[in-house]
Amino acid sequence: MDVTSWMKWAESPTKAEERACRTAERARERAEVGKGPGKYTFLPWLIMGVGAFSNILQGKAGNPWIGGLALLAFNSLYIFVVFAAFDPRRKDTTAPLLGLAGLTAVTFAVAVGYGDTWTMFFPLLSLASGTVRQLRGKPLALWLIALSGAAGWITGWKHGAGSDGWSAWGVGYGTFVSGMVTAAVLSLFDTVRQLDATRQELARTAVEKERLRFSRDLHDLLGHTLSVIVVKAEAVRRLASRDLDAALGQAADIEAVGRQALTEIREAVTGYREGSLSTELERARSVLEAAGMEPVVRQSGPPLAPQAEALLGWVVRETVTNTVRHSGASRCEIEVRAADDRVRLTVTDDGRAPGPRPVGPGGPHEENVGGGNGLKGLAERLAAAGGTLDSGPDGRRGFRVVTELPVDTEDPMRTHVGTVEGAGR
Known part of the structure; x- marks a missing residue:
């Protein structure tokens, strides 16, 4: 294989690497698209408040201005909690917890004050609770048990003695499940992202170790050999003018050392380049x-x-x-x-x-x-x-x-x- 062929094959790994980079980039784009729920995923659930909005329009919520402000306050606090929970700068601060506290207060106020479809805000409160990272684990489970029990009791109380109990049970169960499922899904995607980041870090570490190993091997192969060649070349220069035979002997030694170094480098490079x-x-x-x-x-x-x-x-x-x-x-x-x-x-x-x-x-x-x-x-x-x-x-x-x-x-x-x-x- 001549020099041109060498150049062609020297270019081929580069093309393969470029294609691998493009493949990795497409994989990253797919990962970005399918990386899991984001803050906008939870906004459509606000449609559960349509019943409360209907009550305001029908005059069943008393003063429509107070009902409208309560609905606006709930939606605003819900969006704040969700967005803060997904904001990298605020997700680990107290902002989501403070927003959740305000959302809890508004939820209980409208549920106790209006009842009826306003109790559907309890599952939304639970869903927002599942996005708050500080509550993950045992605190969230205890909070959801207490919240679902209160939601069921308030719903049964506001629906009166004529209620068959299914509404209370449904709101309580929906409240508990909403928060637990949300927390479980978000925790799963967090774990997947951490595993992917760990895998990429391990791959980078392996590449760096291989580069270090190869550079160390080349140093070990060439360091001593080049030193010997330099010393013998100096001896040739000194002996050339007064002892030609001795100089030729040193030159022969340089040739032998060079051939040995070439063999060692050839083996090292061949072992490094020959993959699967x-x-x-x-x-x-x-x-x-x-x-x-x-x-x-x-x-x-x-x-x-x-x-x-x-x-x-x-x-x-x-x-x-x-x-x-x-x-x-x-x-x-x-x-x-x-x-x-x-x-x-x-x-x-x-x-x-x-x-x-x-x-x-x-x-x-x-x-x-x-x-x-x-x-x-x-x-x-x-x-x-x-x-x-x-x-x-x-x-x-x-x-x-x-x-x-x-x-x-x-x-x-x-x-x-x-x-x-x-x-x-």
């Missing part, structure tokens, strides 16, 4: 879409060993790069089918007529990182792991790459690199 096969498939999908090709990705079967996923990930990366650069295809299909003992990866495109594609060592598709990841280098690497890689024309049109690999396998290149490094030390 699913990650490589997502990157391939992004690259194909960016190139104007239709990606079709299918994956089935049990999970694979990390080594098998790494090898198949290299195959996906290389074959998709070849397709983008040389095929002129409009469609590329990637299928991963795993069984109990072997996994089969097939990459097919519908590009130009079959013909040889330069994928051998030293060709434009060859990449020397990790032992060479052109198709020929990958075939050798897969063969050492007990797998196979076949490539060629797909019928009258297009190109196909078929890879088979044992499900439980080890990457021989990783073992080889570790052995070389151990010998170098």
Whole structure:
């Protein structure tokens, strides 16, 4: 794989990250829409006061001005309590409690003074109580028990001896349920938001830890090696004029140390970049879409060993790069089918007529990182792991790459690199 191919694949994670950011943004927008009840959710319940307004218009509430002011006071205090309970700056202050105290006083006053449909304000008072965070838990339960009992008693008293008791029982029960359900729903959504915030914080912490780990690994790998190279380079400069053989020996040592450092960095970077096969498939999908090709990705079967996923990930990366650069295809299909003992990866495109594609060592598709990841280098690497890689024309049109690999396998290149490094030390 040449420099251009490297650049294409270096861009693909960025495209995937951008798509992930867009997906996260859409998820946040959906979360904002469906984040739970807000302050405006509780305003339509004020329609329960229509009966009281009707009483005022019909003259059943005595002085209509006093009744109208009482209705206005109740609605105003109800809105104040709900809005204060959802205001981030005031929800934990005494403002909701003070508003609730005033709302309670007005509710009892109009219920005792007018009775009839005015007792329907008790469920509204209970609903407003459920939004106040300071009452959540045991205080709210005790308050609602007392409030529902008083609402039932006042309703039965104001309806007189001819009442069958169902009105009193209904108002009392509605009062208790309104507050409890409101508090339970709001508490549930608060818990969901806290869990989501915790999940995001854990994800950010994991990313920061990984960045710290990788930077620490690079420092450990390069710190000592570069110091040795600097010291030996100074020795070469001092010895070059009077002892050429000694200077050449130091230069040879610099070459050996540099090769060892390159091997160590290659292993570290390869381990850092090689993610799961699913990650490589997502990157391939992004690259194909960016190139104007239709990606079709299918994956089935049990999970694979990390080594098998790494090898198949290299195959996906290389074959998709070849397709983008040389095929002129409009469609590329990637299928991963795993069984109990072997996994089969097939990459097919519908590009130009079959013909040889330069994928051998030293060709434009060859990449020397990790032992060479052109198709020929990958075939050798897969063969050492007990797998196979076949490539060629797909019928009258297009190109196909078929890879088979044992499900439980080890990457021989990783073992080889570790052995070389151990010998170098």
